[in-house]
Amino acid sequence: MKLHQYSLYTRQYQGFTLLEVLLVLVLMGLAVSIVLPNLKPDDSDSVIKTEARRFAALVQVAHETALISGKDLGIKVTDHRYEFMVWQKGHWEQLTRDRLLVPVTLKKALKLSIRPGESVWKEALEQESKNNGILLSEKTDSKKKEPNLFIWSSGELSPAEVTFAADKKNGHQQRIILHETGQIELKDALAEAYL
Template sequence: MHSLRGRRQSGFTLLEVMLVLLLMGLVVGTVSFTSLSSSKEAELEEQARRFQVVVNMVSDFAVLNQLQIGLRIETAETEENGYYFVTLDEEQQWQRFEPERLFTPVALEEEFFLELQLEDLPWQQEDSLFDNRLFDETLSVSEDSVEIGDEEEQLPPPQVLILSSGEITPFSLTFGFEPTFGNEGPVYFQVMAEDMPPLTISEPLDAL
């Protein structure tokens, strides 16, 4: 009798198994929902931190190889929502620069956006180390060199220069996510560059 009672007590009825499965399903559903709601912020932060690290490394590459490299940032309003690197060819035309995997163009998801600020940065001063004239004197593209019919093939000039001297165009780039539905609020990360690397990144912001 004790043996039979032990076997009965050690097992589970079908109702008990179904109850456990139901509770597990509720727990998994809750975890999945929580993970889904926070994944966009985490993904956005990952993109911002990736950008921070890549630009720092590209600056080191420019110094070590004595190259002048440009950074082109495309917003959601253009065909490309992301960024890529360029350099001048022998004909002084901007060309995509992808000598290594580090320079691979990056495209963001449609729900994310980029906002670039080059003027009125809080840390900019008149005695800034970065000289904007360097772009006009040595890295500008002559409009006379663009032949009729070739306009579509020409890449736009970069907004940010990463120079062999270690200097970089001061800028602030905002990575943003503004959901149009659901309970999530907007979130932003700002990556900032002063005259010289390394770039810095803000904590998550809920407003700009």
């Protein structure tokens, strides 16, 4: 009988239980999830790519929203922020009743810039503003907000190139090219340099 008790005693302490292994894995996962975000800087390539992809996706949502709702939309872009606007009651207002198209503020280490595309669309808007006194004017009031990018209910976009980059010089860049037809391209400036 003592031999039987000895074999049960040695079996009991030969290895770890499944519960103990799972507990160690959960604790390691928690430690990694706390430490890993602190290792990446705010201007890392992955953060820039993520922000650029988010902007491109939101522009696509805004484009579809303009088509469905029949309202002209715009995007006001500054160095570290962009917000969506709607043309109603004869002026531009911030879009407030949309869960996805909310203002986005970038981290301080990131910078946003915009370069207008073809000048044909801008000339047409200026001519329309002279005729009707709406949509676009050269004189801008500091209190009055007007978008840099336009998304018309007809499905057209104002062509432009939007660049997300690290605030420091010679950092990684992601470019979003908006075509007048509504096509949106996401280009990696670093990958293009090697082509």
